[in-house]
Structures are given as structure tokens and as C-alpha cells.
Amino acid sequence: MASWNSVEMEIAYQVIGWLAFLSWSVSFYPQVILNFRRKSVVGLNFDFLVLNLTKHSSYLIYNAALFFSKDVQTQYYEEYGYQIIPVAANDVAFSIHAVVLTAFTFFQVLIYDRGNQKVSKTCISISSIVWFSALVCLIVAWPKHSWLWLVSVFNNIQVLMTAIKYTPQAFMNFKRKSTVGWSIGNILLDLTGGFLNFAQMAVQSIDQGSWVNIYGNIGKTLLSLESISFDLLFIIQHYVLYPAEKEDQKKDHLNDIAPLLKSVDKSHDSNVVNV
Structure with a gap:
């Protein structure tokens, strides 16, 4: 593996990387805790979970292969030159953690109240097509040992799934005009991790005097x-478009008029009896 030009930059790279790992990893827990406290997953879109599992599984395959496989690394050097491999230990650790936590959230779906929510046929179709395509790519890559190309396919899959997975939740929030059941803590931590991820790549690029790790x-x-991008959208939905204060005001209004409605019902019932 290529070496660092600056010890300070290498230290900064590692520190920022593990901070990104911490932020992104912790981002899974607010939703898990919210589900546990409510004993309900109503408001959490199941399509998001399925697509998220597909995304993180693909990303784990890519990160683990590029980080551990000498064959994949050799092909990377042949393609991009003698550069530091752009996958760090924190990337692999995050992917493993993400797959485990997403699977655990699926377990919560099975044991908690989920209302009438279910995984859509569209989501099932998309996931099936993606994994079938990945299998075809594996069959194509195997004879020529095109391992870098193959893991790049999984990297592209995770990019595609990232773009798709947020859409059902964003639309669900829009349709319900509410973000209740969807943890904003997850989004704030995810946003922080995104910025830290950029910072880590920038540190490596500055040290190497090359932007290969950006497009590589x-x-x-x-x-x-x-x-x-999606985190900013969710923040706007939660704090601007559908703030929790409005939800509380609706509940307070219903609580205020509830006694009046009961008295009207009783009056109506007595009138019926008198008649």
C-alpha cells in the first residue's frame, strides 16, 4: 500500500474517519430506541428498511473486498496508480455495524405494533432485480477474475439504493404531513457523518496531492x-413543514374539545330517549 506523506495528515485521517464511524453508527440507535419506547414501528417505512439492508449489504461487500483482498487491491493499483486504498478500517466497521442494526430493526418490526404497514410489491421487485443482477455480474466476472469490476458493481448498487431508499420515507412523511415515528436524531447524526466522510476524503487527497480517492x-x-441531500430534506420536513409542535397542538385541541363532544353526545342521547 502507498504511504502517507505526513504523519499529521494520517492521524487526522484516522481521527476523522472514526468520528464519522461513530456518528453514522450511533445514528441507527435513535430509531431503535424510539421503536422500543413506543412498542410500535408505525411511521417507520418498511420499504426503507428493505432497501437499506440491500444498500448496506452491498456496501459491506465492496468495503470488505477492497480492504482485505490483495487481488482487488492489485487491480485497483493497475487502474488508478499506486495510491492509498480509499477504504479505511472505519468504513468496514461501519458497514458491518449497519447490516447488524438494520437486521435488528427488522426484528423489531416482527415483534412490535406495525399497524397495517407492509413492504410494497415495488420494493420487493426492486430488491429482487438488484440481487439477481449482482448474481449475473458474479457469473460474468468469475472466469476473467474481474474482481475490481465486480466490487465496483456492488459499490454502484449501494449508491443506487441510497438514492432510492429515502424516497418512500420522504413521501410517507409528506402524505401523513407528519414525521411522528421517524427519528430526527437518526438524521442529524447521519448528516454529521456525511460531512465527516467528505472531510476524511479531503485529508487523504491533500496529503497525496491527488483526487484519485474521490473518483476512484x-x-x-x-x-x-x-x-x-436527503438529510437536509428530512430536517426541513421535521422542523419546518411538519413540526412536532403542530402535532402537539392538534392533540391539545382534541383534548380541549373532547368534553364538549361528549356533552353533545349525551344531550343527543337524552333527546332521543325523551322522544
């Missing part, structure tokens, strides 16, 4: 861009 790992770059 375009999946990681697009992942950050997509995450930040």
Missing part, C-alpha cells in the same frame, strides 16, 4: 452527497 471511490463520494 466514487461510491463513497456519492454516498455522502446523497445522504446530506
Whole structure:
């Protein structure tokens, strides 16, 4: 592996990377805790979960292959030159953690109240097509040992899934005119992780005097861009378009008029009896 030109830059790279890992990893817990406290997953879009699992599984395959496989690394050097591999230990650790936590959230879906929510046929179709396509790519890559191309396919899959996975939740919030059941803590931490991810790539680029790690790992770059964009959308939905205060005001209004409605019902019932 290529070496760092500056010890300070290498330290900064590692520190920022693990801060990104911490932020992105912790971002899963607000939703898990919210589900546990409510004993309900109503408001959490199941299509988001399925697409998210597909995304993180693909990203894990890419990160683990490029970080551990000497064959994949050799092909990377042949393609992009003798550069530092753009996947760090924190990337692999995050991917493993993300798959485990997403699977655990699925478990919560099975044991908690989920109302009438279910995974859509569209989501099932998309996931099936993606994994079938990945299998075809594996069959194509195997004879020529095109491992870098194959893991790049999985990287592209995670980029595609990142773009798609947020859409059902964003539309669900819009349709319900509410973000209740969807943890904003998850979004704030995810946004922080996205910015830190960019910072880590920038540190490596400055040290190496090259932007190869930006386009040589375009999946990681697009992942950050997509995450930040959708996170900002969710923040606008939560704090501007559908703030929790409005939900509380609706509940307070209903509580205020509830006694009046009961008295009207009783009056109506007595009139019926008198007649």
C-alpha cells in the first residue's frame, strides 16, 4: 500500500474517519430506541428498511473486498496508480455495524405494533432485480477474475439504493404531513457523518496531492452527497413543514374539545330517549 506523506495528515485521517464511524453508527440507535419506547414501528417505512439492508449489504461487500483482498487491491493499483486504498478500517466497521442494526430493526418490526404497514410489491421487485443482477455480474466476472469490476458493481448498487431508499420515507412523511415515528436524531447524526466522510476524503487527497480517492471511490463520494441531500430534506420536513409542535397542538385541541363532544353526545342521547 502507498504511504502517507505526513504523519499529521494520517492521524487526522484516522481521527476523522472514526468520528464519522461513530456518528453514522450511533445514528441507527435513535430509531431503535424510539421503536422500543413506543412498542410500535408505525411511521417507520418498511420499504426503507428493505432497501437499506440491500444498500448496506452491498456496501459491506465492496468495503470488505477492497480492504482485505490483495487481488482487488492489485487491480485497483493497475487502474488508478499506486495510491492509498480509499477504504479505511472505519468504513468496514461501519458497514458491518449497519447490516447488524438494520437486521435488528427488522426484528423489531416482527415483534412490535406495525399497524397495517407492509413492504410494497415495488420494493420487493426492486430488491429482487438488484440481487439477481449482482448474481449475473458474479457469473460474468468469475472466469476473467474481474474482481475490481465486480466490487465496483456492488459499490454502484449501494449508491443506487441510497438514492432510492429515502424516497418512500420522504413521501410517507409528506402524505401523513407528519414525521411522528421517524427519528430526527437518526438524521442529524447521519448528516454529521456525511460531512465527516467528505472531510476524511479531503485529508487523504491533500496529503497525496491527488483526487484519485474521490473518483476512484466514487461510491463513497456519492454516498455522502446523497445522504446530506436527503438529510437536509428530512430536517426541513421535521422542523419546518411538519413540526412536532403542530402535532402537539392538534392533540391539545382534541383534548380541549373532547368534553364538549361528549356533552353533545349525551344531550343527543337524552333527546332521543325523551322522544
